[in-house]
Structure formats: structure tokens, C-alpha cells
Amino acid sequence: MTAERINGKAFAASLRERVGEHAAQFEASAGRRAGLAVVLVGEDPASQVYVRSKHKATVAAGMESFEHRLPADTSEEDLLALVAQLNADEAVDGILVQLPLPGHLDEQAVIASISPDKDVDGFHVTNAGRLAVGQSGFVPCTPLGCMMLLTERLGDLSGLEAVVIGRSNIVGKPMAQLLLDANATVTIAHSRTKDLPSVVRRADIVVAAVGRAEMVKADWLKEGATVIDVGINRLPPAEGEEKGRLVGDVDYAGAEGVAGAITPVPGGVGPMTIAVLLRNTLVAAYRNADLQVPDGL
Numbered sequence: 001m002t003a004e005r006i007n008g009k010a011f012a013a014s015l016r017e018r019v020g021e022h023a024a025q026f027e028a029s030a031g032r033r034a035g036l037a038v039v040l041v042g043e044d045p046a047s048q049v050y051v052r053s054k055h056k057a058t059v060a061a062g063m064e065s066f067e068h069r070l071p072a073d074t075s076e077e078d079l080l081a082l083v084a085q086l087n088a089d090e091a092v093d094g095i096l097v098q099l100p101l102p103g104h105l106d107e108q109a110v111i112a113s114i115s116p117d118k119d120v121d122g123f124h125v126t127n128a129g130r131l132a133v134g135q136s137g138f139v140p141c142t143p144l145g146c147m148m149l150l151t152e153r154l155g156d157l158s159g160l161e162a163v164v165i166g167r168s169n170i171v172g173k174p175m176a177q178l179l180l181d182a183n184a185t186v187t188i189a190h191s192r193t194k195d196l197p198s199v200v201r202r203a204d205i206v207v208a209a210v211g212r213a214e215m216v217k218a219d220w221l222k223e224g225a226t227v228i229d230v231g232i233n234r235l236p237p238a239e240g241e242e243k244g245r246l247v248g249d250v251d252y253a254g255a256e257g258v259a260g261a262i263t264p265v266p267g268g269v270g271p272m273t274i275a276v277l278l279r280n281t282l283v284a285a286y287r288n289a290d291l292q293v294p295d296g297l
Ligand SMILES: Nc1nc(=O)c2c([nH]1)NC[C@@H]1CN(c3ccc(C(=O)N[C@@H](CCC(=O)O)C(=O)O)cc3)C=[N+]21
Pocket: 050, 096, 097, 098, 099, 100, 121, 141, 232, 246, 265, 266, 267, 268, 269, 270, 271, 272, 273, 274
């Protein structure tokens, strides 16, 4: 059996298009465009690439993009002052501070300073708490994007066995909560889990978010499982390559022979993250303007 390839890139493109249509309606009703502010501290090349693609996608969806690039030695005081200014700016609906921050800056303190109503990453404790107790807030983009791919493929997830590998605050934990809300039976596995292969083998749904290249092997999977690969790892360059290949946390070539469906890397979950960021920003804009968030957004 060859697994169906879940085309996250195409799904993300259609989500961005839908967001774009709603963004135009928002502009017509509110008399202004929805706005996203992205703050990048330092010159990390990977972060620069991400910030660039967020900017392009934001503009393409008919929203305002405010980019703030600060030097690597920016003080926490200056960064907090910028966030305070963005919190107060009515043209800014969403604020994203690109992570990781340089080591001298306290990420938790910076996230805590973002207004929860502009926290389109869903990283603020207030939004984590809202998700935990089932109140509406902002859900982190990557797990929400994974849920969209899962429900599109599987429909109702009730009673399915889901195993999330990884317990981070930005992917593993919120992913588990979303699956639980969708009535799946959820296991969170991690580096101390005993006999991880046999835990994964019972899963109808596997979400791999550990950050270890090709760790999940074909013989860990139940026949027909749906596999969502959140990992983005760059392998060391092979002979004749300038840069190493990008691979996920799942051994795709092997898993393809066992899984029912699987997301590729690149072209799977990654593009969904940015599309959901735009979606969350537009939801923030509707709420901040006291307008009804449209159905289906
Ligand atoms: N405050 C904050 N929010 C984030 O959401 C956030 C962040 N910080 N820091 C870094 C991570 C990473 N991230 C990705 C977004 C898109 C792709 C993506 O589109 N990847 C493509 C291309 C990959 C490539 O070619 O490099 C793909 O998988 O097909 C990947 C990773 C958002 N992050």
C-alpha cells in the first residue's frame, strides 16, 4: 500500500485564499485593513526566511504587515517597550515575536507582555488557559493547522486513538488538547516514554513533533494510520550537495508503505502554520473591531 500524500501546501493555499476573501470583507466593514506586526530580534538566517514569507503571505491576503527588525543586542526593556507600543496601536490586530529570541532575553516575559487579544501565536498563558478549559481564545498555529488537515482527511475523530510524540507548549500540549476536544483518545509520548514503538503502533493518528530527523520508523506504525509530521530537520549535506535535505521526524520513504496518509516535509504542516497565522490575525481583527467573526473562518 502506498500512503496518500496529504498536500498541506495546497490546503494552505486554499485557506490563504479564503482568508483573503474574508479580509476584503473585513476591510469593507471596518474601514481599515487587518494588521499583523512581526518582531524579529537578531539576524538568525532561518528566522529571516520565515519572517519574509510571513510578510509576503500577509500582504498577499490583503492585510497590513508591520515588520520590526531589532539588533541582536536589543535590551529586554526596549523589546518590552516595542510590544507595549504595538499593544496600544489600533492598526495592529496581531503581534508575533519570532522565536527563538537571543539568549539574554526572557521569552516568557516577552510573551507575557503581549496583549492576549493580539496573541495570534496563542503562546500567552491566558490563551493556553483558555484552550485548556475550552474557552475561545487563540490556538497555536501549528497544531491548529494539523487539526485542519486531520479533519479534512478523516472527518469525525471521535474514538480514534491518537498518539502525539512531543510535549512542547507550542505543539505537543495544545495538539493533545485539540485532539481531546475532538473526542479522540489521546496519549502524549516523549523522550522518557517506555517502548515508544509499541505506543505508536496502537495509533490511528500519529503526530510527530520531537525535532529528531526521521526518528519514527515504518515498523512503528499501524497499517493505515494517518501520520502528521511536524518536524523540520535539515540533514548534513550529502556528497555534492550544498545544503542538506529537509526531512521530518518520520522516515517518510518507509512510512509511505504502511501509513494510510502522511504529510510530506517540506510541503506538509509548515505551510499550514503560516496560513493559520493569517487566519488567527483576521479573527483577532474581527474581535478587536467588535464585529462578528464570520462562520467558516
Ligand atoms: N513566534 C513564532 N511563531 C511561529 O509560528 C514560529 C516561530 N516563532 N519561530 C519559528 C517557527 C517555525 N515556523 C515555521 C513556519 C513555516 C514553515 C514553512 O512554511 N515551511 C515550509 C518550507 C520549509 C523550508 O523550505 O525551509 C514547509 O515545511 O514546506 C516552517 C516553520 C514558525 N515558527
